[in-house]
Amino acid sequence: MNDKTVQIDPKALRQALGAFTTGVTIITTRSPTGEPVGITANSFSSVSLDPPLVLWSLARTAHSLGSFSQSSHWNVHVLSMEQEDLSNRFAKAGENKFAGLELDTGISDSPLLTNCSARFQCKKAFEYDGGDHIIFVGEVLGFDKSDRPPIAYASGNYAIPTKKTNTKLSNSTTQYSSPYSEDLLGYLLGRAHYQMLARMRVVYTKYGIDESDFFIISTLMIRSQLNLQDLNKYLHYIGDVNKDNLMKLSQLGLVQNINDLFSLTSEGIVAGREFVKAANQVEAHLSENIGETDTLAMKSLLKRVILATDPGLPPLWDE
Ligand SMILES: Cc1cc2nc3c(=O)[nH]c(=O)nc-3n(C[C@H](O)[C@H](O)[C@H](O)COP(=O)(O)O)c2cc1C
Incomplete structure (x- = not known):
């Protein structure tokens, strides 16, 4: 950090960061007492292929912080276009986020959700201080991908990632x-x-x-x-x-x-x-x-x- 005090308007910063379009994930783990825990996160990012590493960041204010800090494993679910409701469900602090959800059996005991675009089963590798967030880096132990198109998140809205074309219908340059x-x-x-x-x-x-x-x-x-x-x-x-x-x-x-x-x-x-x-x-x-x-x-x-x-x-x- 440098010494100059720079005035940053948090709302404007958040809006500017929202220009960076992402996918949407749900990240799950188990609490120390074995309860399923999960949150919606778009801070997910790939880090390294060899070794296979991914990261995401969790607000220090999140209810799930204790569980993620103490857990050795977590699963990342890249949500499909049909999973907007699920994203909203896991974006609210609540006890019963997993009610009625079908779960697959995975490598660890972290809940493994179904019908996603992709899933990454991870073992916690590092945990870093990230200001008002904690950055979690995980090693990918297993993953799978489906044909379900992913949902995107752009400027605070869910979005559909569609292919951009520069095709012209005719040859005229004028x-x-x-x-x-x-x-x-x-x-x-x-x-x-x-x-x-x-x-x-x-x-x-x-x-x-x-x-x-x-x-x-x-x-x-x-x-x-x-x-x-x-x-x-x-x-x-x-x-x-x-x-x-x-x-x-x-x-x-x-x-x-x-x-x-x-x-x-x-x-x-x-x-x-x-x-x-x-x-x-x-x-x-x-x-x-x-x-x-x-x-x-x-x-x-x-x-x-x-x-x-x-x-x-x-x-x-x-x-
Ligand atoms: C699209 C979207 C992306 C989000 N990304 C993150 C994130 O990366 N990290 C985070 O801590 N919270 C993120 N949130 C907010 C959490 O999902 C929300 O605060 C949730 O209530 C946390 O659950 P908990 O308090 O039960 O831990 C996001 C919310 C939405 C809708």
Whole structure:
């Protein structure tokens, strides 16, 4: 430490450190009396391959400090994208963090959690003073890795680590100087929509219907017995649905009108199911191409786009 007194704003420092994106781990051990102990930690880092060493740091204020200080072994679990709730559970000081959790048998008696992206079973090698934290260095005695994509932590939020691409769709070097470039979000979203749904169009055109009709049938799959006004509330995003649209669907035998309430006929239900099957195939095909994690990342971003541009549509799936 040097003699100069530097004023550091802890909140600003924490925010700046949050720019360093990490994974999320749960680190477990046993208390001297044999109780399972664990905490969520993103201070985990690899140190050395030969010998195999990893480290992490624990706040001196943590309830688990006594247990980790006295224990000779601990396990590091790199959490998967499905384990956000588990991360939150182990980030709270509490007695019952392990309630209902399935455990594997490991090298030591430290609890070994399941369904993680990777696990490292460690023997404590060193313990260092780290200011308001203690730094634990462990030797890796055993490890395993699954295909479950890991969850990330960036600037205080859980995140999905997705592959960044610098791919350009066309070869032009001057493309971004024009305001209408291939980088325009509207263009990307529009083109992705039509390209991705090309297979869907093949399915619904078989029934003699167009994209608006397809959206009407999809909505009636979830909400039955809707009047025109309510149908329009759910479908605000495609523009006005009018009586002519419904008349056409009724002539095709897909929709029925009973007292101005519209629902699918049995044929309409069959068609709707075929659309859902095709939509799942489209998704599976895309996922095969860009990967499961990037598909999830795309869904997460699209939900944010939908919420950010929502004019106030009623929720389609909620009761
Ligand atoms: C994403 C995330 C990362 C965290 N990383 C650490 C860490 O590296 N070290 C630490 O001491 N606490 C960390 N915490 C906070 C602890 O998980 C939290 O204080 C927990 O309650 C400690 O449990 P205990 O008091 O039962 O020991 C983190 C919390 C979250 C949500």
